[in-house]
Amino acid sequence: MAARNDPLKSSEDEAYTSTKILPGDFTQPRAASRPIGNYDKIDRNNKDVSVLKDTPDKWVSGEAYEQFMGRWSRRLAKEFVDWLNPHSSWNWLEVGCGTGALTQAICLNADPAAVAACDPSAQFVAFARRSFNHPAATFLVAGAGELPRHEAGFDAAVSGLVLNFIPAPAEAVQAMSSRLRPGGMLAACVWDYAEGMQFLRIFWETAVEMDSEAAELDERRRFPICQPEALVELLECAGLERVDSQALEIATVFPDFDSFWAPFLGGTGSAPTYVGSLHPTAREKLRLRLKQRLVPDGDGPIQLTARAWAVRGFHL
Ligand SMILES: C[S@@+](CC[C@H](N)C(=O)[O-])C[C@H]1O[C@@H](n2cnc3c(N)ncnc32)[C@H](O)[C@@H]1O
Secondary structure, three states, X not given: OHHHHOOOOOHHHHHHHHHOOOOOOEEOOOOOOOOOOOHHHOOOOOOOHHHHOOOOOOOOOHHHHHHHHHHHHHHHHHHHHHHHOOOOOOEEEEEOOOOOHHHHHHHHHXXXXXXXXXXXXXXXXXXXXXXXXXXXXXXXXXXXXXXXXEOOOEEEEXXXXXXXXXXXXXXXXXXXXXXXXXXXXXXXXXXXXXXOEHHHHHHHHHHHHHOHHHHHOOHHHHOOOOOHHHHHHHHHHOOOEEEEEEEEEEEEEEOOHHHHHHHHHOOOOHHHHHHHHOOHHHHHHHHHHHHHHHOOOOOOOEEEEEEEEEEEEEOO
C-alpha cells in the first residue's frame, strides 16, 4: 500500500517487484537500507531558486531527460563500454541507470550474462523497462544505498554520469566496491562540466552573464569531483587498485537553434530546472542571448563536443 501512495512509484513497479524473476544470480536486500544522498527531498513543484540551490536535480520525466541528456549519454555510454574492454558473460551491477543508456550499451556491446541496472527514480526505471527489453537486463528501483548483491560478487560495478549527483560519492563507491568479486572492476564516468561539456558551458556562461545567482547552480562549481585527479583519488581512497582515467569525447550536433533550446524547457536536469524557475520574460531574454551567441548569422547547425572523464579500478 505504501508504494501505491508514493508518487515516485508506479503500479508497473509494484507488478514488477511481485512477479518478475530476476535473471543472473543476485539477490536484492531484504529491506531498503539508508539511501545515500538527498534524493527523497526533491519537491517537483517548487520553482523557487532558493530551493533549487538545494535540490536542482530532478529525475522525474524519462522523456524530458532523453531529449535533454539521454540522447548524448547513449553515445557516451558506447565509448565508455569500449574503453572498459570487458569480457563476455560478465555479471554487471549498474548504479544510477536512469533511462537505460549505459545498460543498453553494455547489453549490445559487452555480451553480458546479466545486468542489474538500478536507479532510485521509479519514473526513470519505468521508462527504461518500456524502452529496452533485453534478456540480460533487469531494471530495479534502488539507490546507491540499497544495491543488490550477487552471490559470487559482481564482475563489474559501473555508473554513467551519476557520481557527481550523489552527495556522498565516497560512500557510493564503497557500496559498489563491496558488491564486487575479488578482481572485479569498478568504473564510472562523469561529464567534464568545468570545460569539455560545451553546450552546458555555453548555457551557464550566458546565464551567469545575465543573472549572477545562476553561478550557484552551474555544474562547474557544484561538481568539483568531475576532474580526473578527483575521480582517481575517490577510487584509490576506497581501496581500489590499478586505478586509471581517460577522457572520452562525443560530438553534439544540433541541426538548428530550436533543437538546442527546446530540451532546456523540459524541467529534468540542472539547467532545465533553472530555466523553469525563470520568469517568462527572463527566460526569453536568455533564449535570445544564447541564439545570438550560437547562431549570430540567423540559424543553422550548431556543432559542439562533449567531454567526459572516465575512471576505473579493481577490487583486490
Ligand atoms: C544524469 S542521470 C544519468 C542516467 C544514466 N546513467 C545516463 O547515463 O543517462 C543521473 C542519475 O543518477 C540517479 N541518482 C541520483 N541519486 C542517486 C543515488 N543516490 N543513487 C543512485 N542513483 C542516483 C538519478 O535518478 C539519475 O537517473
